[in-house]
Amino acid sequence: MLPWEEVDEIIPNKSKFMIIDVETGLMFRVQRRAGSRHADVQPLSNKETAIMKKIYNGKWSWNRKAIIVLAGDKMIAASMAGMPHGAGVLKNDFRGHFCVHFYGSTTHRSNRVDSAHQLMVLKASGKLHDYLQDASVEELFQAFIIAINQQDETLFNLVSDGRSCKNCFRDIVNKVSYLSILSIEKNERQNDLFFNTASAKVEFFNENNNKINKFANFLLKRSTPYEQWVIDLNQFKSIID
Template identity: 50%
Template sequence: MYRIIISQIIVICTFVFTTHNILAAGWEDENTPISFKLELLPWEEATQLIPKKTKFTLIDVETGLHFKVQRRAGNQHADVQPLTVKDTKIMKNIYGGNWSWKRRAVIVLVNDQMIAASMHGMPHGAGALQNKFPGHFCVHFYGSTTHRLKNEDPIHKLMIMKAAGKEKAYLYTLEPDQMIELLTKAINMRDSYLLKTIIPHGGTSACFKEQIKHVSYMSLLEPAQNKKDAGYFLAEVPVQAAFYSKKYGKQNKKFNIILTRYNVADGWQIKDISLCDELDIPRNINE
């Protein structure tokens, strides 16, 4: 994916570079006057690079598509607008033709610098440019906070780490409550990419993977209860969820999501739900 992104940057800058292996940590060409190195910059530094009215490029990490924007406002993150009608169309294409609050990992290209960031795709508030975009949208950097709650948005933070190539390492640092907070947001926003990021391909029970498909809403109830069992660490996080079961139909219940890790140096992994026994779904992933 970073090969695609760098190729887009080459086109944008109208320079022709020798092909390189692109690493998430960064890329530099010592034979040219421009150095592209992907940086995870805190908001206090990023905001200095893109003061209000600055025009820069956003590159979507997943698709490699890019479009130009202008920063219009924002004190703890950047409130930006697509620069032209063409840029609005590209942005909408990135979101599959529908505006959405879903966060996406992006790279900010300004001058000769690349900065890891996150954007959402929902027009809101005021807009000043003639671009057929009804308002502005938000771009978050490392340490950015929201206008209303004045705290870091956990999904924006995960997407910023994804843009920086540090997503897996970041997930490893999260406590059980933080993991389930991300899970609830992914479910409530119908964000399939985020679900795939949080729930690994292996190690999670068949029951959990099957039942989570039918959950329409979930909320975190209480802090996790941690304990050690049979040589590994286990945490149970209580949640309330609305879901559908083939056996019982529509349900609204409280239950525990179970996470495990084998030692304190490992990251927590979502494993199971306490409803598996009564839902008549195989618990083993291979069943």
């Protein structure tokens, strides 16, 4: 998980490297064409573009995905967004470029770290479990938001009890097109090692793109004192149904 300042020198502009998608194992070659705070890259050919589009299930998307950048003898944890935008010069059936973020890289417009990209970098590096183990309530809910908005089932199951709820992930992402949690108030339970609660003001857009604001109480739970907290989905499902 190398910091952007080091990666910037390893893959300078015009360099070529391989991208490996963590979830599918599919890989394609790209060239860095621009970017100062992260890498703006383009697939090298029509064939490479087709592989990338397959990773995104045939539809371009801003969703972040955990990737490995293979540059020379180095395998570097990274994250990509799958939407063509801006300028592109290569003949590759890809209209523009796409963004590749690394540990500590920022957006070009706001110069801010993108939380979704950084979680995917952690996922690619194998450090996501360690991060969530020590995550605060605010960080846990931030990961929950990202899991739903990015439609990342792996992350969703890590931060919630989704594995024990059949079809929970599909049901929720089909009903919620975009989620944000406007405020969180943690309600500490004295000496309770297995349960905590948090009150939150939730805003989301439903499948009809109507904005809905609700107040909800969330239960946080874990099986042993040594495990990370996870979000119980019952309350969340009740506010979106």
